[in-house]
Amino acid sequence: MKKILAGAAALLGTAVSAQAADMAVKAPYLKAPVAMVYDWTGFYIGVNAGVGIGRDYTRLVVPPSFEASYLNPQGGLGGGQIGYNWQVQNAFFGALVFGAEADIQGTGMRDSYTCLLGCTVGVNSQFSQKLDWFGTVRGRVGIATGPVLTYVTAGWAYGSVKTTLTETIGTTGAFASNQNRGGWTWGSGIEASLGGNWTGKIEYLWFTLGDRLDLFTLNGIPQAMSTDIREQIFRVGLNYRIGGNGAAYVPPPASNWTGFYLGGNIGSGIGRDRTALSAAGTTEFFNLSPDGFNGGVQAGYNWQAANWVFGLEADIQGSSQRDNRACVASCNPVALFAAYDASLPWFGTARGRVGYSVGSTLFYATGGYAYGSIKTKIAYNLGTGVGNVEFSNTKGGWTVGGGIETPFTFLVGVLGNNWTSKTEYLYVDLGTQTGVFAGPGALVAANSTQVHEHIFRTGLNYHFNSPVVAKY
Secondary structure: OHHHHHHHHHHHHHHHHHHHHHHHHHOOOOOOOOOOOOOOOEEEEEEEEEEEEEOEEEEEEEOOEEEEEEEOOEEEEEEEEEEEEEEEEEOOOEEEEEEEEEEEEEEEEEEOOOEEOOOOOOEEEEEEEEEEEEEEEEEEEEEEEOOEEEEEEEEEEEEEEEEEEEEEEOEEEEEEEEEEEEEEEEEEEEEEEEEOOEEEEEEEEEEEEEEEEEEEEEOOEEEEEEEEEEEEEEEEEEEEEEOOOOOOOOOOOOOOOOEEEEEEEEEEEEEOEEEEEEEOOEEEEEEEOOEEEEEEEEEEEEEEEOOEEEEEEEEEEEEEEEEOOOEEOOOOOOOOEEEEEEEEEEEEEEEEEEEEEEOOEEEEEEEEEEEEEEEEEEEEEOOOOEEEEEEEEEEEEEEEEEEEEEEOOOOHHHHOOOEEEEEEEEEEEEEEEEEEEEEOOEEEEEEEEEEEEEEEEEEEEEEOOOOOOOOO
16 A cells, blocks of 8 residues: 555656646746837928027128128027938947928028228218028938937028118118028937927027129229128927827836036037227227137036926036137228237036926026136227237126937947936127227227127036936
8 A cells, every 4th residue: 555655646746747847848928018119200390499690701892991790690580390200220320310301490680780981970881681581401310219319410501691781981872682592501409209299309500501792883982792601590499290109109207317417518609799999080890700619518416306307507618719800990901900819718607407307308498607718809000000909808797598418328338327418509698898909109999899609519427326218
């Protein structure tokens, strides 16, 4: 009996072991859910608004002299865009997005400040320029990290620019140069999902509508006016994606933005510095327009309440912005002239930030205190001999702007997930620089310059709290 029971137990043990082994081989398993990859492919339509500024170098020849400076039409703009994106996977870059976009804009960009040739009641040349509308047709190429697209863009630009010269030399006459013109454009931007089929973007565009030379006779004097038409646009936009998987895509939770961060940035700037030169009973009005590259570092701290983010940030920037092409007061090298060389060697800001985090993307507005170094050199002969003068001041003022910040996932495997990238626009007002200067023996002139700068830059931040980085 014991042998029988022992045999039965052994048989039962073998059967159970076999069944367990069989279950181990054939047992079903469940995969972890995979998040839907955001796909940018498809049509979209949208609207945009922003500001624009021209840097249109204009030279007026009234023999035997000429005067030259920049016309800076500036103002708000708004319009609409339509486009299509194709998203493809690439072994090195990940998700690449190729697109085509067309837009049309109305603008309030105007400038009627410039008045040359002495600008007295009896002798003056008053300039007025406006850009009523423009449009572009562009290609876009970008890298998508889930619901965030960073891109560059370029293509064809077209628009209408009207330049009017009203001149008094004994009598008063007017000449208008008005033409629809074509040129080319390039720029960059960042676009991010706002939830559902909606996306928001911030974008910079530079475009040219070519160079124009007009020959005409005004007040009985043959004259020539040349204008180089160069415009810069800073705008935000809202797009609605038609189709695609935006409505089905579930965005990641809001990133944890709380904590300290350090970073660097690089970008460009353009000035619209209203300037007045008074000498020998006359006052001429014109624009200095220093432009160039900026680069520097920033540090800040964020506090977060749900999706709202509040922060403080300070930055310091080196700058190559310069304008050495303005020449007024007849600009006759053997008689009277005042040739300018204006620069912004450095500037900085201390700002507050208020933003809203949509998934891992932070949309924010910013504003606060600005300060910087202003240098203005003038080589001149105002009837008392040739001289040189330099005004150099550190001035304080204010700044306002906005931007988009998002996790920098392109080199996460190398740099880690503490990094974010940002794209930002700032308007900077540094107040007014004034100075007087003298020729041999007597006070002869006074200069006044209002310093207004437009800054567009991109940067990287390192966050010490490792903000949430979504995996795509």
